[in-house]
Amino acid sequence: MQLNRDDLKEAYRRMCLIREFEDKVHDEFAAGNIPGFVHLYAGEEASAVGVCMHLEDRDAIASTHRGHGHCIAKGCDAEGMMSEIYGKKDGLCGGKGGSMHIADLSKGMLGANGIVGGGSPLICGAALTAKTLKTGGVAIAFLGDGASNQGTTLESYNLAKVWNLPAIFVVEDNGYAESTASAWSVAGTQTKRAEGFGMPGAEVDGHDFFAVWEVAREAIERARNGEGPSLIHVKLNRYYGHFEGDAITYKGEGEIDKIKATKDCLNLFKQRVIETSLLESDDLSEIETSVKSYIDQCAATATNGSTPTEADLMTDVYLKY
Amino acid sequence: MSVKSYRQAFNEAIRQEMERDERVIVMGEDISGGMGAPGEDDAWGGVLGVTKGLMPQFGRERVLDTPISESAFIGCAAGAAATGLRPVAELMFVDFMGVCFDQIFNQAAKFRYMFGGKAVTPLVIRTMYGAGFRAASQHSQCLYPLFTHIPGLKVALPSNAYEAKGLMTQAIRDDDPVVIFEHKAMYDEEMEVPDEAYGIPFGEANVTREGDDVTLVAFGRMVNLANEAADSLSASGITCTVVDPRTTSPLDTETILETVSETGRLVVIDEAHPRCNMATDISALVSQEIFSDLKAPVKMVTSPHCPVPFSPALEDLYIPSTAKIEAAVREVLGKGH
């Protein structure tokens, strides 16, 4: 399986969309236009897109509190997402979920998740559904280095292996669980943990879309072939704080700037496709321009959208009660 | 129609729903038993034998033994429910909720609301509860008030074998997450149960006795104690209405308020600990809605505010008894009774 020109343009479009989306949310949050709190994915785009480029609607993913990128990569409507983050009635979840609970089951997106480690067991369930109903689908849990230490995650590794589920655990290790360094909090290594559970594990540079894409391809193929679960340890960086408003005093001086200058995943992608003449520079700038105006439109829609009313408060608790 | 035990009633309900709908699967620890072991297949059929025979009939693809990993498999059941299966997961003893509650109350219960009505989560969690088994503090609690507290969950408490089959069937057919509580001391209790499939609608209380003097509202196994107390009191001319709400969520407030209005007196019997339990909930409901109809203060018969003790001598003191119910009835009736 190879990435053709259209695939590459689509991958770049999704990564740009995530970056623009997050930058916009950053600005709007700072301006006081977004309630609650948000966790931004900027800097990590190659991971979500590198994995999700392989997926279809029959495949499921579960995400984290830092979920916007996974949602966009899996095909959720960015305008609906933006409205959701603004708490508007036309939001993807009617304004009831917000940033940490964006979901679209019709796209196989089982939700961002406010509980660290909450998604891995759910993904075992989605994988079990795929296996039982023989849909050929796979299920992927995105989790952070923090969640990798949760019992739910380790139990899920075991269950997925014991039941030979088409499940993949993508550990997005951005170096920090909130403010705590993964270098300190994670005993052993992620890939050795995978090995301990008897499943293939691979470490990959999360700034490199192509590397992520290739590792994900192998894991997803195994899962689709009935060869059980895999783990992918993606090493990457986030550009913003744990949440918006985090002063990021725990990071080293210049740490983020250095990454942005040398390992930005969008830049790396751009260099690669232009150097290898896979895409023209014009192709890319066209995508950038259209994404930018689309995100502006998303923000405008969200700003102008109507808010839910009291009539919405008690709906959707149950199907029937 | 034939005589079936409480245990058989659950088994038959699950079996018939599995026959009717191939999306129904069951999972849990030792749900079949002996998985991977050299001895017999289907060695246990659940720790108290409720699911015995399902694996031989439906195979391991639909009857899944799990490792001892409640967080993983309860969450897995939630995820499977949200993606198209209808899992019946067994949380062996409700006391074990402590290790997997997040997957129930933060995940399954909230999907529908958080996702703006787009999620359907037909998850059933079967779990054993209740004292009387000499199983001590970590295997004897009720805890259904905790689940009742959570919006998005439905909670059913079958009080006999007929109720068990009907409520279990309904739980599996329901599209919302349901936690169904099986009282472990009742598994061998038998009665006539139809052979055909049937569901009992949630939120419709069963009035098991009709009387004039006092209304008894009781939950799960306590319904039987309330019935016994009512029958015994009728010999001394005191007649009681007994209400089995069947489900604590949804709750049939209409029947409770109507029957309490008629008698003007209420005794609530709840095996759960006394603080923030169903007894306090019903008492609050009644005093808020029909205070002026009350002829006497509401009385609650519950277990005490202590963990379930082990020693039979202590556990017998712990569990509400018919004697305590009768005494409470006489107390709300006042002098001369």
Place this chain on the structure above:
Amino acid sequence: MSGNIEPILMPKWGLAMEEGMLVEWQVEEGDTIEKGQEIADIETTKITNAFESPMSGQLRRFVTMDGETVPVGFLLAVCAEDDVDDAEIDGYVRDFKDNFVLDEAAAGAAEPETVEILPGQSIRYMTMGSGGAEPILFVHGFGGGFDNWMLNQEALSENLQTYAVDLPGHGGSTKQVGDGDLASMTDMLHSFMTVMKIERAHLVGHSMGGGIALDLAYRYPSQVASLSLIAPVGFGSDINMEYIDGFITQTRARKLRAVIELLVDDPTGISPDMIEEIIKYKRLDGVGPALERLRDSIMPNGQQARLLNDRLDDLVVPAQVFWGQNDKIIPASHAEGLPERIRVNLYDNTGHMPHMERANEVNALISAIANG
């Protein structure tokens, strides 16, 4: 020496009856009683009804007193001639109590059976008794079941074989009702007769079952020995849809009770257990749609769809009709203007269920027609 001491035992009315309460004796110790005389009121969990003496003789001793609850088959009283002295009766009673064991078989606990009439479609039925040239076949009404004949079937099974069926859509029978009209129900009842090798029967039908019985008599005249129709459909267009719709839709005991009370003139005999049993039946898979289909076919638009009384002159078999003057489901006026050869039995202070409300009188008349 107790050869001429005769026991009167707690009867078994219906499958579920395990015990009964003797509400009140209607006779005194020492009275001479006649077979068929109402001697006591007995209450079961389902119903309260007058108990007819199974024998004639002198009632010497009450063993079960007013208000006492005893198992089916237990001694209620003993009859004996004057020459039996009190000590002998004491001994008889003592022996009875010492030897009494709860034995369902001894209490006459017949069990219903099922038979397949079409692939995958079975009919549940209760059969009792034996003998007689032609058996009696009881056909219940909308929402009923074989147990509706609890006060009739056993009483009429003394020298005849009797069958009481659960119609399709009811009780333990298939919940498939075909088109749901009288003709398709008749077809299925006829299939039952064929499979059971019942060549000819005395049909006793109530309400909807009365219409089915009559339809069967028109279509298969050689297979019907007599017709006893109790408040049957087909004799006019009126039908109380408040009852029909309420029966289908009400799921709660109290609300359903108000509906069920429409059936009888005196609702005090309806017990909570009877209501509970109806609710349990209605919960069975397939019952709701079956009842709706029967309603929509047999009584669409709030009226009976099919009149059967225009061909009554064609009937060749003995026929009789029973109706309660206070029937609130199908009015007794439907019994007016019938051909003279059809005997019409009207009862005061009686509702839609004469076979329960006036069981003894109805039984006597059915027995008369069935035993020639």
